[in-house]
Amino acid sequence: MPVFKHHHSLYDLDGKWQDQQFLFSAEAESQTVSxxxxxxxxxxVRQGSQVSLVHAVQEGNHLLLSFQGQTYLLERQKKASAHQPEDPVSNHLEAPLTGKVLQVQVEEGQTLEAGVSAVILESMKMETALMTPFAARVMKIHCAAGDSVSTGQVLVELEPLEDDV
Known part of the structure; x- marks a missing residue:
């Protein structure tokens, strides 16, 4: 069963086609959707009387989904390492996909709380906000609005704060 990571949570996702419908299960919960x-x-996507439009872009191990006004970036994990403790959180924000920088929402020297949107990227007409994983000071910005970026490219360097902002 494939394992995907969204922010710092892991999800076991599985699906199969059956009678022109897709049976989808996440963890122990199953849903049947058309x-x-x-x-x-x-x-x-139809589930009962609910109908939704879903946009999906896959690049390498990343899957970007746009669904009901929200964007979700999922990263496929290797089965052997998916449930091992995570590596320490990196002190920088990287581009999860190849795309274009729409907006840099922080400045060098600025102090931020965890979960603040620092950079907004666009890939295949879908926007993704890169959020700070912890309270931090912005040390260096390596991108500007309009820049093209590649997967894994460092966009913002962060310095963790000892105390909350």
Missing amino acids: VQELEAGTFL
Whole structure:
């Protein structure tokens, strides 16, 4: 069963096609949905009387989903390491996908709380906000609005704060 990471949570996701419907399970909960591909990366998803449009972009081990006004970045984990303790949180924000910087929302020297949007990227017409994983001071910004960035490129260097902001 594939394991995906969203922020700092891991999800065991599995799915299979059965009678023109997609049976989807996350952890111990199963859902049956009808999925119709409208065009490459755009799907119409029906679950009971609820109908939603879902946009999906996959690049390497990353899956970017846009669903009901929210954007979700999922990272596929290797099965052997998925449930091992995480490596220490990095002191920088990296581009999770190849794309374009829409907005840099922080300045060098600024102190931030955990969970603050620092950079907004656009990839395949979907926006992704890169959030600070901990309270930090912005040490260096390596990008500007309009820049093209590659997967793994360092965009912002952070210095953890001892105390809350």
